[in-house]
Amino acid sequence: MTAATGSHTIDLQARQLCCERDDRVLFDNLGLQLKNGELLQLAGPNGAGKTTLLRLLAGLNRDYQGELLWQGRALTAVYSEYAAQRLYMGHLAALKKTLTPIENLRWLTAAWAVGEDDLWRALDEVQLYGYEETPCMQLSAGQQRRVGLARLALAERGVGPCPLWILDEPFTALDKAGVAWLEGRLQQHVESQGAVVITSHHALENIASLRRLELGALI
Ligand SMILES: Nc1ncnc2c1ncn2[C@@H]1O[C@H](COP(=O)(O)OP(=O)(O)OP(=O)(O)O)[C@@H](O)[C@H]1O
Secondary structure (H helix, E strand, C coil): CCHHHCCCCCEEEEEEEEEEECCEEEEEEEEEEEECCCEEEEECCCCCCHHHHHHHHCCCCCCCEEEEEECCEECCCCHHHHHCCEEEECCCCCCCCCCCHHHHHHHHCCCCCCCHHHHHHHHHHCCCCCCCCCCHHHCCHHHHHHHHHHHHHCCECCECCCCEEEEECCCCCCCHHHHHHHHHHHHHHHHCCCEEEEECCCCCCCCCCEEEEECCCCC
16 A cells, blocks of 8 residues: 555445336346455446446445445445545536636535645646636536546545545546546556546556446346
8 A cells, every 4th residue: 555545445345236226127236346456447338327336336325225335334334434535526527617627626625635736736737727717618528527537636646635536437528638648547546556436438448457347237
């Protein structure tokens, strides 16, 4: 474990997880474990249940059967502690469109011990130099995506305030350079003993330590 991860032990487990939506079983008896230095990609066709599983793993939805554990304890029982250690990015950019990138980033990282200079540098790293004070509604879809991704840029040596990243389709709307940057950031994060669980239709084969969980083929 590196200095950047501190004493964070990542241990997220699902045991015999079952989830139904509208009387349709999305997955049943699903088991997984995620530890430091691992990247897990949830794959499968549209509607297979990737986002649903990701939200369960993030603790954002409790409509399931089975067990979800963080460091061996029920995720629901340690939710506050867990939420402080995981970064969840949904499939929408989830920005306040009337605010600027720097204002959004301040708001998105309000609970983190990061300085103002760090925020400006992070926006610079995601190629938003010169757009820091432009209202987000005037940015392109890819630029809006980059505002959210700037949180990942805040991470030093790949591990930021949140050692566990839970990312829903983070490659959406990114150009080639953005894709390369994000792949590099994910790689760096797992090399630094962070962990990532991600849904993506994007092939991630360049990333070492990739594991794939195929939904839709399980049941
Ligand atoms: N709140 C909900 N109420 C009812 N059905 C839902 C709800 N959320 C999701 N579903 C259904 O569950 C199924 C799985 O949805 P989900 O968004 O998890 O799929 P996905 O694998 O992420 O798909 P995609 O690749 O299109 O993003 C879909 O058929 C969807 O209609």
